[in-house]
Amino acid sequence: MKKLVYxxxxxxxxRKSTWLFLCMIPVLLVATSRYLSKHNKLISKDSPDxxxxxxxxxxxxxxxxxxxxxIILLIICILGFAQEIHTGQLRLIIQRSYSYRDVILAKLINxxxxxxxxxxxxxxxxxxxxxSLFDDKDDILLFFHETPKSAGHVFxxxxxxxxxxxxxxxxxxSVYALFSIISKSTTSAIGLGMAxxxxxxxxxxxxxxxxxxxxxxxxxxxxxxxxQGIAVxxxxxxxxxxxLFVLIAYIAISNAFILYFTNKKDFFL
Numbered sequence: 001m002k003k004l005v006y007x008x009x010x011x012x013x014x015r016k017s018t019w020l021f022l023c024m025i026p027v028l029l030v031a032t033s034r035y036l037s038k039h040n041k042l043i044s045k046d047s048p049d050x051x052x053x054x055x056x057x058x059x060x061x062x063x064x065x066x067x068x069x070x071i072i073l074l075i076i077c078i079l080g081f082a083q084e085i086h087t088g089q090l091r092l093i094i095q096r097s098y099s100y101r102d103v104i105l106a107k108l109i110n111x112x113x114x115x116x117x118x119x120x121x122x123x124x125x126x127x128x129x130x131x132s133l134f135d136d137k138d139d140i141l142l143f144f145h146e147t148p149k150s151a152g153h154v155f156x157x158x159x160x161x162x163x164x165x166x167x168x169x170x171x172x173x174s175v176y177a178l179f180s181i182i183s184k185s186t187t188s189a190i191g192l193g194m195a196x197x198x199x200x201x202x203x204x205x206x207x208x209x210x211x212x213x214x215x216x217x218x219x220x221x222x223x224x225x226x227x228q229g230i231a232v233x234x235x236x237x238x239x240x241x242x243x244l245f246v247l248i249a250y251i252a253i254s255n256a257f258i259l260y261f262t263n264k265k266d267f268f269l
Contacts, residue, residue, distance in 0.1 A: 004098055004106045012110050015079060021072050025122050028068065029129045032060045037133065048144075052137045054151055056130030057123055057158045065165060066201075066227045073115065073169060074176050074193040080107050081180035082189035101262040108177055108258070115169050123162050144235035157234065164230045171222055171247050174254035181261055197223060219243050222250060 012018055036051040036059055043049050051059045081104070139148035142157060149157065176193050183189035200221040207217050219229045225243050233240040 001102060001106070004102055005109050008103075008106045008110045009113070012080065012114060017075065017079060018114065021076070021118065022121065024072075025118070025125055026129075028064050029060055029122070029125055032063045033129055033133050035063065036060070046141060048141050051130075051134055052140055053130040053134040054127075054136060054154050054158075055140050055142075056134055057126040058161050060126045060129070061122065061162070061165065062227075062231075066223050067197075069169065070172055070197055070223065070226075072118075073111070073173055074190070074197070076111055076114065077173060077176035077180050078186060078189050078193070080111055081177055082183055082186045085181070086186050099262075101259065104177075104181065104258065104262045108173070108255075111173050111177070112170060115173060116166060119162060119166055119169070123158075142235075143231040160234055161230060164233060165226065167244075167247050168222060168226050168230065171250040171254070174251050174258070175222070178254045178257050178261075181258060200224070215239060216242065220246055222247075 033056070036056070040050055084107075138151050140151075140154050141148045142154070175196060179192040179196065180189045183192055200223045204218045204221050204224050215232075218224050219232075219239065219242060225233075225246065229239070229243045233243050
């Protein structure tokens with residue numbers, strides 16, 4: 001299994017798209033910093049929305065997470081799962097005495113490792129960009145907190161935020177991988193992934209506009225957890241445990257179905 005994971009890891013880095021996504025990180029951060037710099041001129045320096053050097057890792061991530069990150073992972077999953085299934089490349093790998101489950105799990109592990117690498121590089125680069133382009137401040141008011149927090153606390157907060165973001169991305173990858181496996185074509189895999197993302201953004205908004213929304217409806221959506229729920233999780237224990245349950249449920253259910261389909265020996269034939 002280790003050899004298979006390593007082989008799939010090497011195959012992932014052969015794709016130009018993998019390198020392209022990593023090269024996009026500085027571009028995303030610089031573009032986001034320009035937007036946030038303009039936004040700073042419109043609000044008070046005491047607002048949680050105001051971006052400082054040591055809060056930029058969160059602000060810079062929050063602006064790109066819900067859409068850009070999810071689209072990147074969708075493309076990675078499409079190239080790693082759906083395209084290889086429907087072009088016959090997966091059959092060639094399976095013929096090397098590996099089972100369907102082994103190959104799919106190896107691919108899933110590699111996508112999750114890439115996600116962790118991408119997020120880690122984004123975290124480090126965001127500090128470089130933040131301290132290069134924004135003012136530093138010792139005490140910062142964080143979202144949904146009543147009192148300013150010290151620089152040390154903000155750093156630990158950033159680490160916790162990125163950890164929960166990674167968990168949410170694991171959930172998204174699990175869903176996208178499932179869609180890529182069950183789809184009948186690469187196009188349908190893209191359609192299912194985009195439909196899931198857009199629907200998950202739409203239905204909490206519709207409930208909110210109708211006046212019948214609640215935190216439980218809002219944060220049953222993965223993109224909404226990413227958009228606002230993670231910040232709320234780090235300020236409220238009750239929301240933390242509910243959102244954590246939702247994230248784990250998405251991961252567990254999606255991977256249970258993946259295991260079910262990969263057990264069907266004729267599924268990919």
